[in-house]
Amino acid sequence: MRKLLLVFSVGLFFAACSPNNVKENKALGKYFDSAGVKGTFALFDNGAGDFTIYNLNRYKDSAYSPASTFKVVHSLIALETGVVSDEKMAIQLDSAVTMENAFKNSIVPYYQEVARRIGKDTMQLWLDSLQYGNHTIGKSIDSFWLNNTIKLTPDEQLGIMKRLFFNQLPFQKRTHEIVKRMMLRESNANYQLSYKTGLTYKENGDLLGWVVGWIEENKHPYFFVLNVEGPSNIPMEETRISLLKKILSNQGFFEGKR
Structure with missing residues (x-):
């Protein structure tokens, strides 16, 4: 494994931006209301440096379990340490499962086995170096991203996405590129949509869902x-x-017009 010499924060993305570049769009609340959920949404226009945000306080101040969105960082660590060679590497569960399949279909047992192979000390080193959320593993190396032990804010999630896209996380370029390939879900003449989902239960029994990623047009x-x-x-x-x-x-x- 490459030595980690620098602390590399993946968070505080919003805090580095000017308030003049932030637009709160309360009208987006109608989509949450019609779906019977509450939450937050943020969109960052990289070219203009502008934010569009619904529910700003939840976006920047509240931390949540990453659930399967942790598979983004989990995959980066696994590839960088050599625990997983590439996205085609299979682990035998009930049948042979590749990382690519486990990533796109959120197959938890695959990543639980990967976490055990990485080991708690190495995982903790990377989480500390990334300053990933509260970077807390707790007692269970194979479930901390699912059971509300480790938590991060939506702002931190957005920061990870931007740095992943531009190969700015402390991993080799090859590692970035493999994970970005796995994140691509839709591609056509108008747009390319890349994302990772997450789903878990909060301590109060409510369902918590995530979608993090990017969309490219032109x-x-x-x-x-x-x-x-x-x-x-x-x-x-x-x-x-x-x-x-x-x-x-x-x-x-x-529509390919952005």
Whole structure:
């Protein structure tokens, strides 16, 4: 494993921006209301340096379990340490599962085994060096990202996405590129949409959902984070993607005109 010599914070992304570049869009609340959830959404226009945010306080001040969005950093660490050779490397579960498949389909047992192979000390070293959220593993190396032990803010999530896209995290370029390939979910003449989802339960029993990533139009990246929560009977898997696409469409995406 490469030695980590510098502390590299992935957070405080919003804090580095001018308030003049932040637009609070309360009108986006109608999409959350119609879905029966509460939450926050942020979009960062990298070219203009502008933020569009719904529910600013939740975006910058509240921390949550990353759930399966942790697979982004988890994959970076696994690749960088050599625990996983590339996205095609399989681990035998009930059947052979590759990292690419486990990433896109959120197959938890694959990443639990990867976490055990990385080991607590090495994992902690990377989380400390990244200053990833509260960088707390607790007692369980194979579940800390699911059980509300480690937490981070939506702002920190957005910072990770931007730095991943531009190969600015403390990993080799090859490591960045493999994870970015796994994140690409839709690609056509108008746009390329890359994201990772997450789903878990909060301490109060509510469902917590994430979608983090970016959308590119005309070779221009826009970074986003969607954080939602609602009652346990909500079909959160479908709700979060539907909500994301409605908001992005409202912001003028998917037609190749941005």
